[in-house]
Amino acid sequence: MAAAALAAPSSSQEPAQGRRIDGATDYAILSPRARVEPENRILTERLEQLLPRLMTEAGLDMWVVVNREYAEDPVYFTLVPQPSFAARRTTMLVFSRAADGTVERLAVNRYPLGGPYESAWSGGDLDAQWKALGALIASRNPKRIGINVSRTWPAADGLTHALHDRLVEVLPPGYADRLVSAEALVIRWIETRTPPEQALYPHVDSITRGVIAEAFSGRVITPGVTTTDDVAWYIRERFESLGLRPWFMPTVDRQRAGEPCPVGGAHCGDEGRIEPGDVLHTDVGFCYLKLCTDTQEMAYVLKADEVAVPVGLKAALANGNRWQDILTGSFKEGRTGNEILAATIRGCASAGLNCSTYSHPLGFFGHSLGPTIGMWDNQGPTLGTGDYPLHRDTVYAIEGNVSVALPEWGGQRVQIMLEQDALFDGQAVLYLAGRQTEWHLIR
Numbered sequence: 001m002a003a004a005a006l007a008a009p010s011s012s013q014e015p016a017q018g019r020r021i022d023g024a025t026d027y028a029i030l031s032p033r034a035r036v037e038p039e040n041r042i043l044t045e046r047l048e049q050l051l052p053r054l055m056t057e058a059g060l061d062m063w064v065v066v067n068r069e070y071a072e073d074p075v076y077f078t079l080v081p082q083p084s085f086a087a088r089r090t091t092m093l094v095f096s097r098a099a100d101g102t103v104e105r106l107a108v109n110r111y112p113l114g115g116p117y118e119s120a121w122s123g124g125d126l127d128a129q130w131k132a133l134g135a136l137i138a139s140r141n142p143k144r145i146g147i148n149v150s151r152t153w154p155a156a157d158g159l160t161h162a163l164h165d166r167l168v169e170v171l172p173p174g175y176a177d178r179l180v181s182a183e184a185l186v187i188r189w190i191e192t193r194t195p196p197e198q199a200l201y202p203h204v205d206s207i208t209r210g211v212i213a214e215a216f217s218g219r220v221i222t223p224g225v226t227t228t229d230d231v232a233w234y235i236r237e238r239f240e241s242l243g244l245r246p247w248f249m250p251t252v253d254r255q256r257a258g259e260p261c262p263v264g265g266a267h268c269g270d271e272g273r274i275e276p277g278d279v280l281h282t283d284v285g286f287c288y289l290k291l292c293t294d295t296q297e298m299a300y301v302l303k304a305d306e307v308a309v310p311v312g313l314k315a316a317l318a319n320g321n322r323w324q325d326i327l328t329g330s331f332k333e334g335r336t337g338n339e340i341l342a343a344t345i346r347g348c349a350s351a352g353l354n355c356s357t358y359s360h361p362l363g364f365f366g367h368s369l370g371p372t373i374g375m376w377d378n379q380g381p382t383l384g385t386g387d388y389p390l391h392r393d394t395v396y397a398i399e400g401n402v403s404v405a406l407p408e409w410g411g412q413r414v415q416i417m418l419e420q421d422a423l424f425d426g427q428a429v430l431y432l433a434g435r436q437t438e439w440h441l442i443r
Contacts, residue, residue: 064094110124152183167179216297284296326348327359396429
């Protein structure tokens with residue numbers, strides 16, 4: 001499905017000014033109202049086509065997601081139609097897999113959700129609601145009931161202690177022994193990108209790169225006047241003006257001759273005024289149409305007598321791209337994050353690169369579920385999340401840095417910190433909106 005199709009208004013009667021955010025025409029960003037239709041269409045397809053396969057893969061006959069307002073399960077908003085802002089009162093979702101592999105989608109909720117769910121109970125009495133849930137589970141007689149509890153994955157650990165206890169209370173005798181962790185299902189549900197999401201993601205990611213290009217330009221930066229904090233706030237406010245939700249505060253930092261970076265840091269350079277000759281770096285991310293981005297790029301502030309980036313910096317960025325190639329060349333379906341990290345470290349050593357890798361999955365969350373491939377403060381194995389294997393149709397922030405001695409700075413090292421978003425399709429790693437191979441130049 002093309003991104004353009006997803007950007008189409010949901011109703012011909014919708015006023016034109018409601019289809020996109022004012023001032024966002026360059027990015028074709030949908031208004032909040034216009035986002036509902038494509039988000040719900042994608043959700044319905046995921047529930048109809050993806051979830052049955054994943055429940056079979058996880059060996060679950062039933063999946064129960066119970067949460068309360070103000071304490072929503074992290075997976076809840078990936079399962080419910082929009083517009084939805086909370087689990088009103090107590091919301092219960094039940095997914096029951098039949099013998100033919102189809103999955104029944106039921107809501108036990110005071111306020112019916114509507115499609116793509118069938119209401120199995122609605123009303124105002126909490127005790128009656130819990131009894132209805134117990135009766136529903138008993139009527140389907142599932143052998144393995146998945147619940148969201150996990151020691152390793154926070155986003156798969158959304159069932160609170162009190163709700164777990166109440167669930168056990170309303171189950172028929174012996175059914176508590178059928179409760180198992182739905183961890184494997186939750187991870188696969190969150191990490192897997194369907195064809196419509198894969199078609200949409202490049203458009204979402206291109207917005208990130210476009211805003212970075214704006215920020216790293218004379219439109220925003222006046223050398224000798226603008227501070228790194230000014231640029232960071234420009235990026236945040238620009239996203240918000242486009243109707244996009246940053247999932248973390250953007251950062252902008254600088255490196256300059258005579259001020260070496262601290263050893264071991266993923267970011268370096270103090271906040272302060274931007275001057276000619278500075279190397280700039282930003283880290284930004286937002287979520288749109290339920291898909292999150294996480295991107296880092298580099299810029300150089302030209303001196304008065306310069307018309308291009310110094311040769312040493314050009315070579316340093318090329319080394320950063322070489323590190324990316326080594327990392328993505330290590331992606332093999334079934335390899336764990338720790339195995340990919342080890343292969344990357346070996347590849348960097350063979351290439352003579354001083355590299356550090358700390359890549360992570362992307363999707364419904366900025367730091368999503370899937371294999372951890374290094375940590376900025378740990379270049380060894382990561383227990384638990386690093387042992388998870390790589391699957392196809394998943395998206396990653398290809399994140400890390402190379403440290404390069406710069407001749408123009410008398411051998412002082414510069415860190416090239418890059419992060420670009422990419423899809424692993426089972427065979428290759430494909431950058432969603434390209435990657436940085438040339439410096440942003442500020443004149």
